[in-house]
Amino acid sequence: MSSIKGVFSAAATPVNAHLTPDHGALVAHSRQLLADGLHGVALLGSTGEANSFSTAERMAMLEAMVKAGIPADALLPGTGLCALPETIALTRHALSLGVTKVVMLPPFYYKGVSDQGLLDAYSHVLDSIADDRLQVILYHIPPISQIPLSHDLIGRLIEKYPGTIAGVKDSGGALDNMVAMVKRFPTLSVLAGADPLLLPLLQQGGAGCITATSNLAGKQLRTVFDKFADPSATAEIDAAQKRIVALREASNSFPQIPTIKAMVAHRYKQPHWVNTRPPLVRLTDEQIGKLGPILDKVDTDFPA
Template identity: 60%
Template sequence: MNKHKITGVYSAAATPLNADGSPDLGLFTEHCQRLLSEGCHGVALLGTTGEANSFSSSERKAILEAALKAGIPADKLLPGTGVVAIQETVDLTKHALSLGVTKVVMLPPFYYKGVSDDGLFTAYSQILEKISDSKLHLILYHIPQVSGVPLSVPLIGRLIEAFPDTVVGIKESAGDFNNMQAIIAAYPGFSVLAGADPLLLPLLKAGGAGCITATSNLVAGSLRTVYDKVHDESGAEAVETAQARINAYRTLSNSYVQIPTIKAMVGLKTGNPAWKRTRAPLMPISDADYTSLADAYKTLP
């Protein structure tokens, strides 16, 4: 039996837009269904790659509701619900729970920088006490290079101790493998999920639980191969091939501004240029970069 409460390959799903900048709910749900069919255990919608912090609460709720209405099972959805205001985070999380979605990914309140562990502990505690729902499984979101607010290993321990049945995992998107190993060592059974695709393989070998990544929008099947076969000696060659493919797609997506590039690459994969649209302040990939990206995309394994 797996000791982790949350395991597997989850896609940090990109959010397509209509020409007027509103979320394209039909294209989004089609994308979610494709991700699941390609091997994702679930879809982590409304995260960094999904441009969540550029959407209003009502838009975020509509996107989650659309996924469920399209038949995506509630237990396969991990929406991001952490925003700057505590009460709004509570509201978004309660909304998810009301729809049967019990797993969420939660940023800390991130506007004020240099805040103490005591301040972050108090914020998360107030959020969870206001929600007060035993069904909730919370994945902390550590992405200090974007949020500016790191979650320290001792803080994670305080939250696990205070809310042992609720705080069950972390998306570690700092890309610091040593930090991932420190969390695994300190808190056995706590689900550590890689936010960087190339780290899924070493993380699983170190006792991690899986990943929530951007490149899974493109290579979900390869990530699933790594997850399924990492401990199977007979699958070593398949894992090596899958890892090389993951790294190639990740390297190309990081050759330009990542989120617009991931979206453009989904468009190249599906033949739908509508995927190039982004919401300001992010801008679509330039025409010149798109041309070189499309040429490079053709050469990927």
């Protein structure tokens, strides 16, 4: 079995008024996520606006995290880009810092590509890197990438790179697809991309999650992960799950990524967290004003 198990945060990326990454705020947020009980920080994914940052910016953010003392084995940066040389460069850079686990999107610009084309792309990256330390979490997010990862493709990759293909983050939203992978690929860590699906996936043998609402609900997700199979913890699990679902629903009140960032701003009382890099647009003051009471109601109805 893969060693990648647990609850990981699809961490938001703070940017300052000039739209450059705020390394200090990113480090502080990551420390808080780990203090919440999360097993690791999956920075520079979809919630982290990864594809709005340059390769150099992404490298600098990862360097800042490691330099600040965030454990390398708790970091799962996204390294998949459309240009294979950039995917290789980001992944090699992570390894140079001692970061061995990465989340890797397929090349996603061209649509309707074949499994063979995706196999060739991943193979070129992994053959070029050729580092036994590397553990790759494949990233299945067809609602955004429009490039689904078929089970046949995943099986071929596991067969070709059995020590390297360690997991899949499934952000397709279909529990049945995740459960099917759990049953078909016993060595693969299947990680839910939606917070409410952590519990049912764990009950079917899944490995955990990498999710956006973990920016707010890390303690509750860890409770679910630790106690889902304990019959004596049913009430505690139910309370945690209700708060997770409520926060996830709150994050969908407005466009999700700007809303997650506004929720983090609300959590820390740090207004600059609402900033996004274009083309995403930060919530308006009116939307932020409406979000506050929604979050207050979550706290009242489902206390942390």
